[in-house]
Amino acid sequence: MVLETPTRKRWAQLFSGTPRGARLARLLAARQLELWDWPPSSEAGEAAALVVAELANNAVTHGHVPGRGFRLRLEAEASVSGLLVVSVDDARGERLPEPRVAEGEEAGRGLLLVQALAVAWGWRPRPPSGKTVWAVCAKGGGSSAGRGRGGRSGR
Numbered sequence: 001m002v003l004e005t006p007t008r009k010r011w012a013q014l015f016s017g018t019p020r021g022a023r024l025a026r027l028l029a030a031r032q033l034e035l036w037d038w039p040p041s042s043e044a045g046e047a048a049a050l051v052v053a054e055l056a057n058n059a060v061t062h063g064h065v066p067g068r069g070f071r072l073r074l075e076a077e078a079s080v081s082g083l084l085v086v087s088v089d090d091a092r093g094e095r096l097p098e099p100r101v102a103e104g105e106e107a108g109r110g111l112l113l114v115q116a117l118a119v120a121w122g123w124r125p126r127p128p129s130g131k132t133v134w135a136v137c138a139k140g141g142g143s144s145a146g147r148g149r150g151g152r153s154g155r
Contacts, residue, residue, distance in 0.1 A: 063090025
């Protein structure tokens with residue numbers, strides 16, 4: 001679903017909680033971002049696509065409940081130097097996102113990547129069960145590793 005106003009553009013879609021659903025989310029989001037002038041060839045577009053891919057993959061890997069999918073939402077400011085909010089709702093509220101990797105582990109770096117690419121990121125509970133993990137990307141460049149801190153936030 002796409003909703004656009006003069007100052008804000010919104011897109012949302014429900015996906016299956018499978019690796020195929022995460023891949024489709026990434027592809028459709030990249031297409032929508034390109035329509036909103038966040039082309040994949042730009043630094044901002046590439047960063048936003050990576051954030052979408054990581055959050056969708058985490059929803060499938062860590063937030064999956066059999067028979068339940070995840071929802072991806074994109075909200076972009078309609079300005080040249082606008083911000084993009086990427087939000088992913090999943091069904092596992094008890095599995096909270098943590099951007100750390102155990103020594104020697106090959107996996108688990110996705111949220112560290114989100115933290116490095118986003119201006120800010122966090123999560124909030126989604127009653128009656130589940131959570132929303134969100135990240136804010138800047139169109140004008142300007143990711144700031146360290147500024148974006150995970151944790152419960154009201155975004």
